[in-house]
Amino acid sequence: MSRLSEVFARCKSEKRAALVGYLTAGDPNVDTSKELLLTLAKQVDILEIGMPFSDPMADGPVIQAASERALASGTHIADVFELAHIVRKTNPDIGIVLMGYANTPFVLGFDIFSKQAVAAGVDAVLLVDIPPEEGYLCDPIFKQYGLDRILLLSPTSTDERIKLASKHASGFIYYVSLNGITGANIGEMSAIKQKVANIRVHTDLPVCVGFGVKTPQQASEVAEFSDGVVVGSHFVGQIPAHATQNEAMVSSINDAAQAMKTAMQT
Amino acid sequence: MTTDFTYDLNITHAPDAGGHFEANGTLFGGRFAAETLMQPLQEIEQAFIEAWDDPEFQAERLDLLKNYVGRATPLYHAKHLTAEVGGAQIYLKREDLNHTGAHKINNTIGQALLARRMGKKKVIAETGAGQHGVATATVAAMFNMQCDIYMGREDIRRQAPNVFRMKLLGANVVPVDSGTATLKDAVNEALRVWVANCEDTYYIFGTAAGPHPFPLMVRQFHTVIGQEARAQCLEQAGRLPDVAVACVGGGSNAIGLLHPLQDDDIRLVAVEAAGHGLESGQHAAALAKGKPGIIHGSLSYLLEDEEGQVQGTHSISAGLDYPGVGPELAAMMSKGRLELDSATDNDALEAFQALTKAEGIIPALESSHALAAGMRIAANMKSDEIVLINLSGRGDKDLNTVMDKLGFQDDTQGTCT
Numbered sequence: 001m002s003r004l005s006e007v008f009a010r011c012k013s014e015k016r017a018a019l020v021g022y023l024t025a026g027d028p029n030v031d032t033s034k035e036l037l038l039t040l041a042k043q044v045d046i047l048e049i050g051m052p053f054s055d056p057m058a059d060g061p062v063i064q065a066a067s068e069r070a071l072a073s074g075t076h077i078a079d080v081f082e083l084a085h086i087v088r089k090t091n092p093d094i095g096i097v098l099m100g101y102a103n104t105p106f107v108l109g110f111d112i113f114s115k116q117a118v119a120a121g122v123d124a125v126l127l128v129d130i131p132p133e134e135g136y137l138c139d140p141i142f143k144q145y146g147l148d149r150i151l152l153l154s155p156t157s158t159d160e161r162i163k164l165a166s167k168h169a170s171g172f173i174y175y176v177s178l179n180g181i182t183g184a185n186i187g188e189m190s191a192i193k194q195k196v197a198n199i200r201v202h203t204d205l206p207v208c209v210g211f212g213v214k215t216p217q218q219a220s221e222v223a224e225f226s227d228g229v230v231v232g233s234h235f236v237g238q239i240p241a242h243a244t245q246n247e248a249m250v251s252s253i254n255d256a257a258q259a260m261k262t263a264m265q266t
Numbered sequence: 267m268t269t270d271f272t273y274d275l276n277i278t279h280a281p282d283a284g285g286h287f288e289a290n291g292t293l294f295g296g297r298f299a300a301e302t303l304m305q306p307l308q309e310i311e312q313a314f315i316e317a318w319d320d321p322e323f324q325a326e327r328l329d330l331l332k333n334y335v336g337r338a339t340p341l342y343h344a345k346h347l348t349a350e351v352g353g354a355q356i357y358l359k360r361e362d363l364n365h366t367g368a369h370k371i372n373n374t375i376g377q378a379l380l381a382r383r384m385g386k387k388k389v390i391a392e393t394g395a396g397q398h399g400v401a402t403a404t405v406a407a408m409f410n411m412q413c414d415i416y417m418g419r420e421d422i423r424r425q426a427p428n429v430f431r432m433k434l435l436g437a438n439v440v441p442v443d444s445g446t447a448t449l450k451d452a453v454n455e456a457l458r459v460w461v462a463n464c465e466d467t468y469y470i471f472g473t474a475a476g477p478h479p480f481p482l483m484v485r486q487f488h489t490v491i492g493q494e495a496r497a498q499c500l501e502q503a504g505r506l507p508d509v510a511v512a513c514v515g516g517g518s519n520a521i522g523l524l525h526p527l528q529d530d531d532i533r534l535v536a537v538e539a540a541g542h543g544l545e546s547g548q549h550a551a552a553l554a555k556g557k558p559g560i561i562h563g564s565l566s567y568l569l570e571d572e573e574g575q576v577q578g579t580h581s582i583s584a585g586l587d588y589p590g591v592g593p594e595l596a597a598m599m600s601k602g603r604l605e606l607d608s609a610t611d612n613d614a615l616e617a618f619q620a621l622t623k624a625e626g627i628i629p630a631l632e633s634s635h636a637l638a639a640g641m642r643i644a645a646n647m648k649s650d651e652i653v654l655i656n657l658s659g660r661g662d663k664d665l666n667t668v669m670d671k672l673g674f675q676d677d678t679q680g681t682c683t
Contacts, residue, residue: 107574
């Protein structure tokens, strides 16, 4: 059983949804990012580590700024793997997902990328701009290395596309709750619930919901009908809010995650 | 040339069903888009295929191209420039004479008709030099559609006259401050806005790049350039050109000119912006100096560092200041069907002045790159040979930049030499 399957099985046995937390690696710099990732890792079931990219087309202003801070402070792909590795050493049971854009692994080479990801203890990869149709580039290699391939579905996904994604995805399905970019306002809850039910008709994979979950209340509502709740911009937003005060940054991310977790358990 | 030109509407050299242009085992192009955009892109593809085969759509498009845009544009034998260069005969395809002053409107007419056919009320577009923005704002005004143009803050500064034109035409010009505040960032922002509004909004992509079907569709709307030029050259010179030259930013005017010529025995030359020099690191020569990469929805050549971060570019011409290039040109280069050349900022400025003085035609700085390379190529050829250069746009929009570079003082007592 893959580590992600174990995570979801564990959450299921505890009758709760998984908390999936995102931070961009190297934001605001590699040293601080290490502290922040280690802090968030203690609160979440799955940690998504963003690979900073110069042109984050699917991200809103909050995560764009995170990429810019990470790159400006000199974060390289080697740092991303190193950060994942550091998190893994003290967190053997959480899921670790690398999230980013196609060009990062494409330029590095999918083979080298996968080898280093596995060595760092990464379980899965989510590449926003590689839909199933272009999976020829990465699917066989990820499979060979035992990396799960997380695919997105959205409100615009037709039944046909849901079937296609279900066929090619592993680990879990990431349902983007709105037509938009990360950090926008969450869509109508009843519509999200209905779409998640629709997705479940076509797949047995766990379905996590993200893009726009900002409050513990929203996390709690989404947790009722999904297998996992993804929180990104809300955590990332704590970083510029506390500028250079590292301690405040760490405690605010810890508190924000704690609040989400508590809300999802009740 | 008669005014009623008969265009070949067959689609040749089509990509595969996924929009891939194969070359030496690499699948250029494709649809590297976020899931939210996949269905909207499929809908555009379907609508385009149906529209292209619909005689009514084509009749309306071709009528607008003739009576609104002013096609066919002339092919002009630049005898004075030819005499100055002293080599092959230079022919200019006068895309600068299109309504709005550049080739861009060939595409915006087509896509606006498609948007209307799809029932979209609003169009958005990115722009660099402002030519695509103006061409989009123009058709939006004509079709009475709401229009937002995304433009990098740096480009807004460089292209003030075009910003004013877009506003006069009723478009909303949205400044983009992210990244390098130029064309690539304007594309990112337009994509973000489109993702959130794809229900009622159509994204008029401005170059033959981006996710499938844009590279195919934009090419098809621009092949009028090459089809006309081919026939006009046969009519005027009694033969085909030996060399065809076009500047390349994203590559829309280049693919429009060169695509219909690729099955002929003609050298096809793509001229990229060498900025301060190809070795300076400050240029926009994606084909010459880039590597394969994935940006803005397609796999093509890209100026990027060793970890795939997209690099900043430089060109005197905002329209060429883009780190990527259309996938079909990348495939043509990879197959050896496209020759690469480049022109620096200074080369372009010299060519700009040379054409203005020799022929009384003020070219766009983008087109001046093609001119610079085309003149250099012509100089080494015989006088019974022909070099065809795509004059993709007129230079009025660039006068501020050129005045600044040439140190022209606005002094009515003084003279400009």
